Amino acid sequence: MTSTTIVAQYVRRTTLAQRHPKVLMGSLGALAVVLSFYSLSVGATEVSMGDVFNALVGDTTDQAARIVLDFQLPRVLLCWLVGIALAVSGGVMQGVIRNPLAAPDVIGVTKGAGFAGMLLLLAIPGLPVFAVVPAAFAGGLGAAALVYLFAYRRGATPVRIALVGIAVSAAFEAGIRFLLVRNPLDVSAALIWLTGSLFGRSMSSVLEILPWVLVLVPLIVIWSRKLDVLGLGDDLAAGLGEPVEKTRRMLLLFAVALAASAVAVSGTIGFIGLIAPHMARRVFGGRHLASIPAAGLFGVLLMLFADMLGRGLAPPLEIPTGLVTAVIGGPYFLYLLVKTGK
Amino acid sequence: MSLSAGTLPRPAESGDGEHRRPRIVTSKQRVTWVTAALLLVLVAGIVWSLSIGSQHIPLTRLPGAIFKPDETDELIVHSIRLPRVVLALCVGAALAVAGALMQAVAANPLAAPEIMGVNAGAVLVVVLAVTIVPSLSGAPTILLAFGGAAAAGISVMLLAGSGRGRVSPVRLALAGVTASSLLISLTQVLIIFDENSTDSVLFWLVGGVNYAGWHDIRILLPWLVFGLLGSFALARSLNLLALGDDMARGLGQNVERTRIFGSALVIVLCGAAVSVAGPVAFIGLIVPHILRRLVGSSYTVLLPLCSIGGGVLILYADVVSRYVRPPYEVPAGVVTALIGAPIFVYLARRQKVTS
Numbered sequence: 001m002t003s004t005t006i007v008a009q010y011v012r013r014t015t016l017a018q019r020h021p022k023v024l025m026g027s028l029g030a031l032a033v034v035l036s037f038y039s040l041s042v043g044a045t046e047v048s049m050g051d052v053f054n055a056l057v058g059d060t061t062d063q064a065a066r067i068v069l070d071f072q073l074p075r076v077l078l079c080w081l082v083g084i085a086l087a088v089s090g091g092v093m094q095g096v097i098r099n100p101l102a103a104p105d106v107i108g109v110t111k112g113a114g115f116a117g118m119l120l121l122l123a124i125p126g127l128p129v130f131a132v133v134p135a136a137f138a139g140g141l142g143a144a145a146l147v148y149l150f151a152y153r154r155g156a157t158p159v160r161i162a163l164v165g166i167a168v169s170a171a172f173e174a175g176i177r178f179l180l181v182r183n184p185l186d187v188s189a190a191l192i193w194l195t196g197s198l199f200g201r202s203m204s205s206v207l208e209i210l211p212w213v214l215v216l217v218p219l220i221v222i223w224s225r226k227l228d229v230l231g232l233g234d235d236l237a238a239g240l241g242e243p244v245e246k247t248r249r250m251l252l253l254f255a256v257a258l259a260a261s262a263v264a265v266s267g268t269i270g271f272i273g274l275i276a277p278h279m280a281r282r283v284f285g286g287r288h289l290a291s292i293p294a295a296g297l298f299g300v301l302l303m304l305f306a307d308m309l310g311r312g313l314a315p316p317l318e319i320p321t322g323l324v325t326a327v328i329g330g331p332y333f334l335y336l337l338v339k340t341g342k
Numbered sequence: 343m344s345l346s347a348g349t350l351p352r353p354a355e356s357g358d359g360e361h362r363r364p365r366i367v368t369s370k371q372r373v374t375w376v377t378a379a380l381l382l383v384l385v386a387g388i389v390w391s392l393s394i395g396s397q398h399i400p401l402t403r404l405p406g407a408i409f410k411p412d413e414t415d416e417l418i419v420h421s422i423r424l425p426r427v428v429l430a431l432c433v434g435a436a437l438a439v440a441g442a443l444m445q446a447v448a449a450n451p452l453a454a455p456e457i458m459g460v461n462a463g464a465v466l467v468v469v470l471a472v473t474i475v476p477s478l479s480g481a482p483t484i485l486l487a488f489g490g491a492a493a494a495g496i497s498v499m500l501l502a503g504s505g506r507g508r509v510s511p512v513r514l515a516l517a518g519v520t521a522s523s524l525l526i527s528l529t530q531v532l533i534i535f536d537e538n539s540t541d542s543v544l545f546w547l548v549g550g551v552n553y554a555g556w557h558d559i560r561i562l563l564p565w566l567v568f569g570l571l572g573s574f575a576l577a578r579s580l581n582l583l584a585l586g587d588d589m590a591r592g593l594g595q596n597v598e599r600t601r602i603f604g605s606a607l608v609i610v611l612c613g614a615a616v617s618v619a620g621p622v623a624f625i626g627l628i629v630p631h632i633l634r635r636l637v638g639s640s641y642t643v644l645l646p647l648c649s650i651g652g653g654v655l656i657l658y659a660d661v662v663s664r665y666v667r668p669p670y671e672v673p674a675g676v677v678t679a680l681i682g683a684p685i686f687v688y689l690a691r692r693q694k695v696t697s
Binding site: 101150151153160162163164166167168170171173174175177178181182195270314317318319320322323326327330331333334337338 | 515683689
């Protein structure tokens with residue numbers, strides 16, 4: 001990947017988004033909301049739209065309302081939060097590293113966070129789950145640092161980061177599997193850590209990830225100018241008065257924290273952080289003020305879609321969300337790879 | 343290709359400097375030493391593997407147990423532990439030789455069955471077949487595994503190679519790993535539909551020899567023998583291929599034919615191994631690399647040694663895996679993945695691969 005193709009990617013815009021970015025963004029948001037309502041009604045037990053509405057406005061007595069509020073609502077909220085966290089994290093990483101292949105799962109953050117989170121849970125069994133977030137954060141940060149360290153050799157090229165990231169991910173995944181066989185959990189818990197799943201999550205999980213998203217995402221959007229400046233290259237950015245290294249480190253820290261909080265509640269869900277920012281850039285162009293929020297929305301849409309597919313394909317069986325995102329995201333990544341080679 | 347010490351530009355005993363340049367040929371003496379050491383380790387591993395487990399069996403009773411099993415202990419050895427050892431050796435040989443073949447055919451140090459999606463493709467097809475027809479086993483499964491391995495491997499080559507003439511190692515690895523993760527995800531979806539036990543999930547995800555029986559070996563053996571002999575026969579052509587396509591052609595090689603034969607052998611070896619033992623990780627990547635460091639990269643020497651080295655690695659991984667969670671048996675693939683992943687990191691880091 002040469003710098004010209006990256007610049008070209010940043011400059012390209014489709015005309016509709018150029019003329020009416022707000023309209024398009026609004027309709028994406030509306031679509032996500034509609035999809036969320038629909039998602040509240042599908043699952044092992046079908047609930048009618050009317051019941052969903054009743055449950056949400058306050059009639060919480062009957063059984064349908066309990067299902068909606070206790071089981072479906074946390075899931076849908078988690079889809080939003082995890083989707084936003086992963087997609088924004090990926091968008092920031094792609095901007096900061098100036099690497100279209102960067103994403104929390106590609107550079108090892110998700111597997112590292114998953115490994116650390118699982119290690120802590122197994123080491124101290126009675127631990128409240130909110131303590132997993134700092135552990136996952138440390139693991140994610142450690143993995144990212146390892147990848148950068150190993151990939152750095154007179155600069156870290158995009159492909160080398162991607163390849164070393166895959167290798168480091170493989171190491172952490174081996175670690176996760178080792179922990180799984182050493183301390184057998186039940187199947188659903190195992191699958192959560194192997195592939196990522198929103199099964200059986202409650203409101204407490206929502207509350208664990210919520211503060212991270214509420215604080216970090218607005219901060220990143222406010223800093224989106226800095227991302228644009230970093231995208232111009234280190235020399236030019238420094239010339240424009242940006243403390244390049246400091247900004248880059250802060251932004252990466254935010255991105256890792258977002259991804260780690262997502263992993264802590266949902267396990268290692270792959271490909272969202274990779275493909276949502278790409279979709280956003282294709283539609284809204286390379287300005288981060290538009291593309292970061294758009295990436296968040298695409299992340300939400302992808303998560304809702306994957307979660308509904310996982311629940312609705314063969315009820316009462318649940319296919320973990322992470323598997324569905326891998327099946328959707330894998331081909332997209334291969335397509336990107338083929339395209340960047342030309 | 344001569345292996346005598348006289349043809350060496352730089353003798354093997356020249357100290358630290360020898361590691362800087364990959365050697366094509368190595369002194370016969372060194373090869374003999376490495377072979378002897380491998381065999382010694384192999385024998386020790388076999389004895390260790392036969393004697394440990396939830397029932398400890400003293401060394402003195404092993405010969406009787408192998409040749410004339412009478413008592414319970416001896417039957418344990420004969421019908422549970424011995425097939426396990428034999429299968430570990432067979433699967434290791436198949437995967438390691440397949441890895442070396444792929445590295446030669448693709449001219450790519452990162453090529454290996456688990457990285458190129460070949461193992462994942464074979465697993466997906468086998469799991470799919472077993473889901474649809476639960477009674478399926480034996481020969482048809484292996485044939486299906488060949489199909490899956492071939493389809494996955496060829497797709498990855500095409501994907502990575504589209505757009506440019508020469509496939510760069512890193513693009514091949516990226517395409518292969520992504521395709522693998524896609525295939526593995528699909529496999530997991532199937533497993534969730536079919537069964538709900540962590541054991542079966544782990545078996546098809548990481549592979550192992552802990553459920554080995556004699557009939558697995560009977561299924562695998564003809565394909566293994568065919569694959570290994572074919573590879574050894576191809577070794578000299580692979581040596582010429584390593585000189586580069588133009589040079590090989592100039593020396594009268596039919597480069598395309600060598601590649602096609604080599605790929606077909608990879609598919610036979612991987613498909614057969616995976617369909618009985620699951621995708622045991624990283625054998626095909628690390629065994630050829632370690633041995634290349636020890637004996638140089640002449641395939642006439644490397645391939646036979648790989649067939650021993652791969653077996654040794656899985657055998658020891660299987661022994662270690664029994665200490666992980668006694669008295670339960672853990673798939674050996676968990677251990678090979680733990681050993682292999684850091685070596686993968688090391689290989690991915692090298693300049694040659696990513697420049």
